[in-house]
Amino acid sequence: xxxxLITISEPTLRRLPLYYxxxxxxxxxxxxxxxxxxxxxxxxxxxxxxRKDLQSAGAVGRPRVGYVIDEVLVTLxxxxxxxxxxxxxxxxxxxxxxxxxxxxxxxxxGLNIVAGFDVDEEKxxxxxxxxxxxxxxxxxxxxxxxxxxxxxITTPASSAxxxxxxxxxxxxxxxxxxxxxxxxxxxxxxxxxxxxxxxLAVLSNRLERSID
Amino acid sequence: xxxxLITISEPTLRRLPLYYxxxxxxxxxxxxxxxxxxxxxxxxxxxxxxRKDLQSAGAVGRPRVGYVIDEVLVTLxxxxxxxxxxxxxxxxxxxxxxxxxxxxxxxxxGLNIVAGFDVDEEKxxxxxxxxxxxxxxxxxxxxxxxxxxxxxITTPASSAxxxxxxxxxxxxxxxxxxxxxxxxxxxxxxxxxxxxxxxLAVLSNRLERSID
DNA sequence: TAGATTGTTAATCGATTAACAATC
DNA sequence: TAGATTGTTAATCGATTAACAATC
Numbered sequence: 001x002x003x004x005l006i007t008i009s010e011p012t013l014r015r016l017p018l019y020y021x022x023x024x025x026x027x028x029x030x031x032x033x034x035x036x037x038x039x040x041x042x043x044x045x046x047x048x049x050x051r052k053d054l055q056s057a058g059a060v061g062r063p064r065v066g067y068v069i070d071e072v073l074v075t076l077x078x079x080x081x082x083x084x085x086x087x088x089x090x091x092x093x094x095x096x097x098x099x100x101x102x103x104x105x106x107x108x109x110g111l112n113i114v115a116g117f118d119v120d121e122e123k124x125x126x127x128x129x130x131x132x133x134x135x136x137x138x139x140x141x142x143x144x145x146x147x148x149x150x151x152x153i154t155t156p157a158s159s160a161x162x163x164x165x166x167x168x169x170x171x172x173x174x175x176x177x178x179x180x181x182x183x184x185x186x187x188x189x190x191x192x193x194x195x196x197x198x199x200l201a202v203l204s205n206r207l208e209r210s211i212d
Numbered sequence: 213x214x215x216x217l218i219t220i221s222e223p224t225l226r227r228l229p230l231y232y233x234x235x236x237x238x239x240x241x242x243x244x245x246x247x248x249x250x251x252x253x254x255x256x257x258x259x260x261x262x263r264k265d266l267q268s269a270g271a272v273g274r275p276r277v278g279y280v281i282d283e284v285l286v287t288l289x290x291x292x293x294x295x296x297x298x299x300x301x302x303x304x305x306x307x308x309x310x311x312x313x314x315x316x317x318x319x320x321x322g323l324n325i326v327a328g329f330d331v332d333e334e335k336x337x338x339x340x341x342x343x344x345x346x347x348x349x350x351x352x353x354x355x356x357x358x359x360x361x362x363x364x365i366t367t368p369a370s371s372a373x374x375x376x377x378x379x380x381x382x383x384x385x386x387x388x389x390x391x392x393x394x395x396x397x398x399x400x401x402x403x404x405x406x407x408x409x410x411x412l413a414v415l416s417n418r419l420e421r422s423i424d
Numbered sequence: 425t426a427g428a429t430t431g432t433t434a435a436t437c438g439a440t441t442a443a444c445a446a447t448c
Numbered sequence: 449t450a451g452a453t454t455g456t457t458a459a460t461c462g463a464t465t466a467a468c469a470a471t472c
Contacts, residue, residue: 014407021392060431064427095314201225202222204292264441267454277454440461
């Protein structure tokens, strides 16, 4: 894993999955190589930016020709964790939580949700896509036994902080947080937020401004 | 709406919902004013950044005292579109789409999803939280009749582009896109992406690096 | 060879952070 | 008044964009 010593900026990291997905389409199309201008055109970016991004991902191309699609796909899938699927636990079996449990697509992106947790007795024992809902009080025991490092929070904001504390106490090292609230964690526990209210705010504000 | 002439940077806009939510908690706590250092401490930001953000949102405070919570809440709710709920249509009644349809919480953030669409006959006619699933071919008719400007894409990436085209053709001006693919639209149609694969990529990569 | 595209170094732009005067 | 916090102007930092030589 010594090739992971390169740090990739967050803006770049967020664009890489789009490149990956475009390259897959190209490959299915029968293409074997691709150039920055091609990628840039499809994604409406500048070719300079694509070049820089691929460079910082460690991809190497050939002038005039571009990049070998298969090579870049391998590089990106390593970098994005697609080639090393990890188990995760999810807390909060509401609509969103169950949607994520039910969704099979995360596995090809390196994430395998193995079980859900909730405090609502009505939900306990239910099974979605082979994944059972357990009582939150079982979280630590199961996380330790399965040696799980990734957890997902899909609870309401009001309970997210205490759920986060349970996760930290259970040895979780990465939290994918869907609750619209800031979570405070030790340095060795990372948090990635999916804040739908923030995204919606951007949409509303921009729409308002474009109409004015 | 002339006070909307201020343009707010996207990083700032994404932090404002967190401030809003914190202020609500403070208010429920019985507080009437709040200072930047207080907000900063709770959200683990710098007080300078909070001050700048509030300033660009148009909030005015008093030295030594801080900001009047009720005033800031009003300012932010206007800016974030919370006080002016708009109708929206959703296309793609899979797990995620139904989770969003089912969720009642968006209304207090200014979004009211009134119906869903799909091409899968099995889903047509089903009703979630009073919201019916219609055939995609009815989209344009319904969007025009209800004069709807906002639409949500929760289809697989493979069909997102054609769905996007239908939306543009139907007079939609803002698209909340959950499909992990770039959508190309005219200047007067804005797109806000929620790309879970990108978010997951950041999580995986950071976890990998923190373990090394 | 000619010319398109890569790799790399420099310039620009915008967001964050710092500094400090104003003020309640 | 003293001191904490705001408002505002300046400095820094990092990401994007530009420029251009190297190369296939």
